[in-house]
Amino acid sequence: MIVSCSKKQDKILPEAKNLVESVYSSVTIQPDGLYEVFAIVSGILDKNLKTEGDLISINEPLIKIINNAPILNTQNAKLALELAENNYSGSAAILEGIQNEINTAILKYKNDSINFFRQQNLWNQQIGSKTDYDTKKLNYQLSFNNLSLLQNKYNNTKNALETALKQAQNNYQTSLINTKDFTITSKVNGKVYALYKEPGEIVTIQEPLASIGSSTSFIIELLVDEVDIVRISKNQEVIITLEAYNGEVFTGNISKIYPKKDERNQTFKVEAVFDNPPKVLYPGLSGEANIIIAKKDHVLTIPKEYLMEGNKVKTDDGIIGISTGLQNMEYVEVLSGITKNTYIYKAKND
Structure with a gap:
């Protein structure tokens, strides 16, 4: 029992690692140039001239509306x-x-x-x-x-x-x-992704009738928390995983940052483009992404679980304050305060 009670606490030495700091984001795939089609006149939908999934050219008729007035x-x-x-x-x-x-x-x-x-x-x-x-x-x-x-x-x-x-x-x-205006045409070359009305239904100028976007080019929509948005800039590297491509990793870069915050979920919308997109993509595919903020090679690191009060570690000489740099989910860079030869101890859980 005496030996058990005097068991040594976990101790390690800092290690030199290549460290990558990133910001996590959820991902949704959308066609480039996706827009919703509205009528500028009211009436009755006479005929959908295209079906969902059809390719459509710019100025090609899409929907016909009837109104005698x-x-x-x-x-x-x-x-x-x-x-x-x-x-x-x-x-x-x-x-x-x-x-x-x-x-x-x-x-x-x-x-x-x-x-x-x-x-x-x-x-x-x-x-x-x-x-x-x-x-x-x-x-x-x-x-x-x-x-x-x-x-x-x-x-x-x-x-x-x-x-x-x-x-x-x-x-x-x-x-x-x-x-x-009773014959609605496409504003882009692309694909019809959705038709919201059937023949015989009432058409108003407030309701969308269809959704059209690019058939070949897709963008990555990311939702970034407001605490991280100030660290995001254009052309930053993005690492993406999609649920439809289990285990496969894709890369891209930030192409656009929307300046207005969504008050409903306290996030900012950011867009990215693939370096080499998957062969098959559909609107609404979801996944996760990490936006690379910074990279450093061969830096002194310690596991995050060894940190105390944010910037202190327990050593043989007692509790010492350290300066930290980059960090990810597991490790944090040590700038000063300890060396690679300083043993640090895992903090006790009260």
Whole structure:
């Protein structure tokens, strides 16, 4: 019993090792350029022109929607455009009627002008009555004012008709675009990964209809804890394992860091790309990754379980403080405080 109670505590010497410090992250595989397809008009889904798994080219039709209201709006817009064109330059042109009035007013103005200046010459010679002079002067002024009003009316009407014509043209073009929006096309060359609606279902602008992304290029989505994100930078090496490829290790590097934190899980999204991707990948494949923060060769290390209070170790000379450097899940680098010849003891568990 005495021998058992006096059993020596575990003691070791520090060892020189190659040390790698990394940050752990969960992994999800997603196609590059993956996006959800939305309609910009509401209606009824008439037909899915592709099935899930089909390849699709940019601008190739994907989904057709039915809605009669925009078609009727287009017809009404076309009728309004024809009316505006006819009012402006057609056989029933409003401007032509005003121009005829102006031509008549010009003739009357010339006639009243001749009569007035003739009567004025006579009056200057004190020939004729004051009443005749005043009457012809009034007729002359009225003719002038009427001609000016008609000319202003012509210009204002012309501007109004031009504006109405342009508005009708714009409305018609807009209505044509709206009818084209009932056939939804792909924005990328890729693959149809999901279709969320079946023919006959109601389509709204708030709900996604499909999911499309690259068929050949995949990205690695990583969720990094907020306490580690400040140590992550672009081009850092990433070691990846996927559940679908049990035991196989892949490498990649950080390509993008999203600056906004997800408040729901207190993580930041980071993207990486494979150096040599697996031959077969599917959206949503999961796994784990270690982002390499730093590497050092042949450094003095001790097991983490021999540390006390974060930066102290128990030696033959008592408890000593040490300076630490890199660390991983098992080992920590010793910068100063002990040497490779210093025995350290495993801390007792109370």
